[in-house]
Amino acid sequence: xxxxxTVLVFLLACLAAAAQEVTLTVDAPESAVAGERFRIxxxxxxxxxxxxxxxxxxxxxxxxxxQSTNRNxxxxxxxxxxxxxxxxxxxxxxxxxxxxxxxxxxFETKRVTVSSxxxxxxxxxxxxxxxxxxxxxxxxxxxxxxxxxxxxxxMRILLSDRDVYAGQPITGTLKLYTRINLSGIQxxxxxxxxxxxKEDIETPPLRSLxxxxxxxxxxxxxxxxRFVLYPQIAGEIRIEPAEMTALVQERTAARDPFFNDxxxxxxxxxxxxxxxxxxxxPLTVRVRPLPEPRPADFHGAVGSFTIESxxxxxxxxxxxAVTLTVTLKGSGNLNLAGEPxxxxxxxxxxxxxxVTVRSxxxxxxxxxxxxxxxxxxxxxxxxxxxxYSVFDPGQEKYVTLRTGGFTLNVTGTPGQExxxxxxxxxxxxxxxxxxxxxFIRNGNGRLTTLSSPLVASLHYWLWFALALFIALLVLVIRxxxxxxxxxxxxxxxRRAAKNARKRLSRATAxxxxxxxxxxxxEVARALWGYLGDKLRIDQSDLTxxxxxxxxxxxxxDEEMITELDRILTATEYSQYAPVSEVESPAxxxxxxxxxxxxxxxxxx
Amino acid sequence: MVTLAGQSPEERYAQAGExxxxxxxxxxxxxxxxxxxxxxxxxxxxxNAGNAFFKSGDNxxxxxxxERAKLLAPADEDIDYNLQIARSRITDRIESVPQLFFVRxxxxxxxLTSTNTWAVAALVMFLAALVLALLFLTKARARGRLxxxxxxxxxxxxxxxxxxxxxxxxxxxxxxxxxxxxxxxxTGRSAPGETGNELFVLHSGTTVTVEQELGAFHEVxxxxxxxxxxxxxxxxxx
Numbered sequence: 118x119x120x121x122x123t124v125l126v127f128l129l130a131c132l133a134a135a136a137q138e139v140t141l142t143v144d145a146p147e148s149a150v151a152g153e154r155f156r157i158x159x160x161x162x163x164x165x166x167x168x169x170x171x172x173x174x175x176x177x178x179x180x181x182x183x184q185s186t187n188r189n190x191x192x193x194x195x196x197x198x199x200x201x202x203x204x205x206x207x208x209x210x211x212x213x214x215x216x217x218x219x220x221x222x223x224f225e226t227k228r229v230t231v232s233s234x235x236x237x238x239x240x241x242x243x244x245x246x247x248x249x250x251x252x253x254x255x256x257x258x259x260x261x262x263x264x265x266x267x268x269x270x271x272m273r274i275l276l277s278d279r280d281v282y283a284g285q286p287i288t289g290t291l292k293l294y295t296r297i298n299l300s301g302i303q304x305x306x307x308x309x310x311x312x313x314x315k316e317d318i319e320t321p322p323l324r325s326l327x328x329x330x331x332x333x334x335x336x337x338x339x340x341x342x343r344f345v346l347y348p349q350i351a352g353e354i355r356i357e358p359a360e361m362t363a364l365v366q367e368r369t370a371a372r373d374p375f376f377n378d379x380x381x382x383x384x385x386x387x388x389x390x391x392x393x394x395x396x397x398x399p400l401t402v403r404v405r406p407l408p409e410p411r412p413a414d415f416h417g418a419v420g421s422f423t424i425e426s427x428x429x430x431x432x433x434x435x436x437x438a439v440t441l442t443v444t445l446k447g448s449g450n451l452n453l454a455g456e457p458x459x460x461x462x463x464x465x466x467x468x469x470x471x472v473t474v475r476s477x478x479x480x481x482x483x484x485x486x487x488x489x490x491x492x493x494x495x496x497x498x499x500x501x502x503x504x505y506s507v508f509d510p511g512q513e514k515y516v517t518l519r520t521g522g523f524t525l526n527v528t529g530t531p532g533q534e535x536x537x538x539x540x541x542x543x544x545x546x547x548x549x550x551x552x553x554x555x556f557i558r559n560g561n562g563r564l565t566t567l568s569s570p571l572v573a574s575l576h577y578w579l580w581f582a583l584a585l586f587i588a589l590l591v592l593v594i595r596x597x598x599x600x601x602x603x604x605x606x607x608x609x610x611r612r613a614a615k616n617a618r619k620r621l622s623r624a625t626a627x628x629x630x631x632x633x634x635x636x637x638x639e640v641a642r643a644l645w646g647y648l649g650d651k652l653r654i655d656q657s658d659l660t661x662x663x664x665x666x667x668x669x670x671x672x673x674d675e676e677m678i679t680e681l682d683r684i685l686t687a688t689e690y691s692q693y694a695p696v697s698e699v700e701s702p703a704x705x706x707x708x709x710x711x712x713x714x715x716x717x718x719x720x721x
Numbered sequence: 722m723v724t725l726a727g728q729s730p731e732e733r734y735a736q737a738g739e740x741x742x743x744x745x746x747x748x749x750x751x752x753x754x755x756x757x758x759x760x761x762x763x764x765x766x767x768x769n770a771g772n773a774f775f776k777s778g779d780n781x782x783x784x785x786x787x788e789r790a791k792l793l794a795p796a797d798e799d800i801d802y803n804l805q806i807a808r809s810r811i812t813d814r815i816e817s818v819p820q821l822f823f824v825r826x827x828x829x830x831x832x833l834t835s836t837n838t839w840a841v842a843a844l845v846m847f848l849a850a851l852v853l854a855l856l857f858l859t860k861a862r863a864r865g866r867l868x869x870x871x872x873x874x875x876x877x878x879x880x881x882x883x884x885x886x887x888x889x890x891x892x893x894x895x896x897x898x899x900x901x902x903x904x905x906x907x908t909g910r911s912a913p914g915e916t917g918n919e920l921f922v923l924h925s926g927t928t929v930t931v932e933q934e935l936g937a938f939h940e941v942x943x944x945x946x947x948x949x950x951x952x953x954x955x956x957x958x959x
Contacts (some may be wrong), residue, residue, distance in 0.1 A: 410778065554776075554803040557769040559738045564730050564761040570891040571840035572884070580844055588851040595859045 139163045141224045143233040146332045151214050151240050156333035159205040159222055159233060164188065166226035168205060171233075174217050180208040211240040270295040270363050272341070272395050274356065280403045283348050284419030284450045285510045286480035287402065288318075291342040291359060295326065296334065298366040300390050305341060308357035312350045312404070316452070318343040318479060345480050347450050351406035358396040365393045412506040412515050414458065419508045420449010420480075424457075426503055426520035433492055435529030441488040443470075443503055443520065448481035456486050457505045463550065464494035465525070492527040500525055606653055613650035614717045617643045621710050628702055636702040640709050641688040644681070647713055651720050661685060673719050680712050730761050738769065746776035757786075764794040768803070775807050781925035781957075783807045785901040788928065788959045792894050795832040811926030817944035827886075828893060836890035843883035850876035900941065900956040902927045909949030913938035920949040929956065 144158040161168065164186055173179050182205040189200040211217070216239050221232040270293070277288040293302070302323065326337030341361070348354065367389055407419070422445050429440040443457055451474055461467045468489040476482040492498065502522040509516045571577040620643030624636045649656045652667040665678050687705055728736075737752035753770035767790035775783035787804035794800060820828075831839070853873035857866055902923050910917030913935045921943070923929070929941035932948065939953045 552806060554772055554806050555799045557738060557741050557772045558765040558799075559735075559742075560765060564734060564756070564763050564766060567760040567762060568837060570836045570887075570895055572836060572887045572891050577840060577844070581847055584844075584848055584851055588855055591855055592858055595855070599859065 139166070139224065139226055139229055139231050141222065141231045141233045143219070143222065143236055144330060144333060145219055145236045145238060147237070148239040148241060149211060149332070151211055151242055154208050154210045157207045157209055157219065157236075158333060159207075161203045161205075161224050162201070163224070163226060164201045164203055166224050168203075169223040169225070170205075170207070171220040171222040173207075173209065173219065174211075176212045177217075178210045178212070181205070182207050211238075214240045214242045216240075269297045270299065270365060270393065270395055272359065272361055272397050274359060274397050274400060276346075276400065276402065279400070280405070281348055282405050282419060282508065282510045282513075283351050283407055284417060284453060284508070285348065286420070286448075286450055287346045287348070288479055289344050289346055290340055291344075291397070293323070293326075293339045293341055293361075293363075294329075294331075294336045295338075295363070296336055299326075299337075299363050300366050301364045302341070303362040303364060303392065304360070306360040307342065308359055310346060310356060312348060312352075312354040313356075314347040314349055314453070316345045316347070316480075318345060346402075347453060348402065348404040351404045354402050354404055356400040356402065358399050360394065360396050362392045363395050364390045367391050407508050408514070412517060414504045414517070415506040415508070415515060416455030416457065418445065418449060418451075418454035418505070419510060420447055420451070421509050421511060422447030422449060422454075422507050422518065424503065424505050424518040424520055426523075428500065428523045428525070431523060432526045432528070435492060435495055435527055437492070439490045439492065439525065441490055441500060441523070443486040443488070443505075444483050445486075445505070446483040448478075449507070450480065451476075451482055451484045454484055454507075457503045459488065459503055460501060460550070461488075461490065462498045462500070464492065464496070465498055465500075466491040466493050490525075492525065495527045495529055498525045498527065499523075609650040610653070613647050614713060616650070617647040617713045618710070620646065621706055621713075624702070624706050628706065633702050637688045637705065640702075640705055641685065644685060644688075644709060644713070647716070651716070668716075671720055673716065677712065677715055677719070680708070681716075684709055684712060730756055730759070734761075734766060737773070741769065741773055741776070746773050749773040750777050750779070750782070753786075754782075757789075762793065764790055764797060764800075767793060768797070768800050771800075771803060771807070775803065780807055780810050781901055781903045784811070784926050784928065785903075785957055785959060788899065788901065792832060792897070792959070795829050808926070812924035813927040815927065815944045818946055827889065831886045831889035832893060834890075836887045836894065839883050839887035839890055843880050843887060846876050846880035846883055850874075850880055897959045898931045900929055900931050900939070900958045902929065902951075902956050904952075904955035907951055907955040909941070909943075909947075909951050911949065913940070913950045917950060921947065923951070928959075931956075931958065 140162050142160045144160070146155050149155040159168070159182075170182070184206075185204045187202045187204070191198045191200065216237060219236040219238060221235050223233075224231050272291065272293050275290040275292055278285075279287075281287055291307070320340060320343045323339045323341055326339045329336050329338045424443065424445050426441065426443045428442070433439045441459075443459075445451070445454055456470050456472065459467075468491075470486040470488045473485045473487075474482060475485070490500075500523040503520045504517060505519075506515050506517045508514075620639055624639040624643065627633075627636050627639060645656070645659055648654070648664050649659050652664060652671075654663060654667065661682065665682075668678055668681075684705065733752055733756060737749045737756075740746075740752065741749040750770060750773035753766060753773055756766060757770060767786050771783045771786035771790060774780075774786060784804065784807050787800055787807060790797070790800045791804065819825075850873050853869045853876055856869040857873055860866060860869075902925050905925050907923050908919050909921040909923060911920055912918075923943075927943075929943055929951070932940045932942050934940075934953065935950075937953050938950045939956065940948060940950050941956070942948050
């Protein structure tokens with residue numbers, strides 16, 4: 118009877134196995150480092166059949182397979198269920214970097230043939246894999262993020278980026294990896310993140326671990342803490358290791374080979390908890406400084422943002438508050454973004470803005486600046502557009518964001534409101550609110566070309582010499598002329614008396630020949646000639662008055678002048694009157710000769 | 722920035738003004754600078770160039786052009802004002818030894834008009850002096866003899882003064898020894914070359930006086946009287 122039962126059980130088991138669908142799964146890492154061994158694991162939920170290994174790339178050196186068979190018989194609600202599986206592990210080492218395809222393996226039973234999936238594997242160069250993984254996002258379990266092989270329990274800090282600009286937020290995750298059972302963690306000590314501003318992200322306490330297969334090794338992983346780092350200084354900044362104590366459960370009894378289950382483990386063996394100290398690897402983050410020159414309206418915002426502004430009213434009453442709201446929206450270091458500088462028109466009282474940050478996700482959200490404005494004067498005021506520059510690490514340049522401006526109409530009667538202090542008192546000084554250079558001149562620009570300086574040319578100086586030479590020449594000629602003229606006058610002066618006497622003797626001769634009319638004229642000519650030569654007066658200029666003045670200047674007696682006047686009158690008179698009525702020409706001649714003699718004494 | 726060949730300098734000058742007005746300061750600055758390099762000069766051209774450089778952030782060139790503008794118009798208040806603002810934005814603060822008042826006055830007088838105007842005026846004044854001297858020497862008994870004598874002396878002195886002013890103007894405008902540092906930072910050494918002891922560090926925008934030149938190095942005097950050798954490609958002469 119017992120025998121029959123055994124046979125029956127065996128038959129049933131065979132039937133169950135046959136009824137089960139056969140699957141062939143492959144587990145291979147997505148990437149590996151050239152020269153390092155990795156595992157490709159094939160799992161078949163059957164034990165009977167023919168496994169055909171895939172054709173690995175010839176550059177792979179393959180060891181194995183290591184085969185293990187497992188069979189479980191389970192009784193569930195009175196039904197027996199046989200679960201059998203076969204695991205084949207190949208140890209593969211890839212020689213050259215590149216992307217390879219692991220072809221499908223096949224498993225053939227009496228009834229069906231199944232194939233595994235094809236797998237892509239990227240083989241990195243030993244060095245570049247470090248860089249490649251360093252740049253990779255922390256959440257994807259790339260080869261570089263795998264814990265150090267051999268450590269059963271380890272911890273890593275995963276950073277979203279390790280090459281950033283100052284102020285650019287980095288998301289960090291502190292993650293636990295374990296291959297063994299832990300009963301808890303203790304004494305988590307995070308590094309002090311020198312050079313960063315750290316902001317914790319609310320992380321749910323670690324209650325259960327998730328399964329993650331890294332490099333063919335299964336780990337239980339869990340996020341301990343998430344945080345955002347804002348680099349504050351530029352340079353290669355080192356993040357010190359984090360420390361933690363993990364409480365490791367260690368079995369003291371031998372492992373039961375049949376019940377390979379944690380539940381049975383803890384049930385059948387005695388377990389003790391051992392604290393084990395684990396630390397992370399130190400990391401370095403390259404923080405690049407923000408490029409210079411920074412725009413004047415840059416206030417420390419790094420990220421990708423948009424800006425908008427609104428006012429609560431565009432028509433306002435005097436002394437009634439108006440709110441200008443400027444909203445900065447986007448992702449980046451919102452907390453460190455400074456307030457925009459707005460130059461409000463004079464006559465509007467401005468208060469410091471109320472700043473609120475609304476977060477939506479990790480280092481994203483909006484920052485709202487609310488400016489309370491109180492118009493203190495009536496009129497139309499222009500609230501200028503807000504210009505706010507941010508540094509966009511994606512574009513690696515400064516982006517200037519602008520909003521529209523507003524026009525504020527303020528109405529009301531000044532002084533009506535009680536308690537509203539008048540802002541403008543008469544006689545107030547002019548307010549200087551800014552400083553800038555003066556504007557260019559756009560007048561008719563008369564452009565002149567460069568002309569060579571005259572003082573540097575010899576010609577210029579020769580002009581001076583020429584002028585001097587001509588002047589000297591003129592001077593010499595003129596001097597000679599003057600001398601000659603002076604000589605002439607002197608001669609006439611010296612000869613004046615002699616000439617006069619000649620004329621008088623001619624008059625006497627005329628008298629003897631009986632031409633009485635001509636005598637008087639000759640006497641007059643003698644006198645005028647004498648006076649002209651002696652007094653150096655031109656004959657054409659000669660008048661009686663001039664002669665008398667000149668004579669008086671030369672200290673001549675009045676008697677002489679009277680005599681002269683008489684003789685001159687007589688000569689003129691005699692020319693128009695009958696001869697009998699005048700003095701005899703002979704007497705006139707004598708008197709004239711006598712006068713000339715006297716004058717000569719005075720004038721010489 | 723498209724500049725059509727064959728545009729007259731006046732058109733380009735107006736174009737630069739429009740660029741400035743529309744906010745393209747560096748475009749305006751390069752146009753103004755090109756006009757200057759082609760030999761065109763006017764007070765407004767240099768003043769506008771200084772403004773354009775200032776607005777485009779090149780303080781050293783702004784100071785350079787304001788200084789040049791000041792040589793053409795020493796009494797222009799706008800140039801003085803803008804130069805003062807540009808100077809307030811440079812790094813170096815050096816106590817300058819002020820020039821003697823009569824040197825200042827004389828330079829101011831010399832820069833009131835161009836060197837050639839002074840030169841021609843001096844020649845005319847000299848001719849006037851000669852004519853007056855001839856009058857004095859030949860019109861022996863003329864009543865204005867004494868007057869012409871003094872006038873001739875005065876004209877001669879004026880002519881002499883104007884020659885000095887023309888020479889001074891030529892020196893200031895065409896042979897100015899002042900230079901503006903254009904490198905953002907440069908070291909002054911005790912000897913030409915890279916071997917001399919480091920004496921001081923200058924930043925862009927500082928005005929220095931070139932004392933002597935030796936190869937690629939110039940000996941400069943700082944406004945406070947100190948001297949040192951500086952690479953010549955780190956400065957531009959006014």
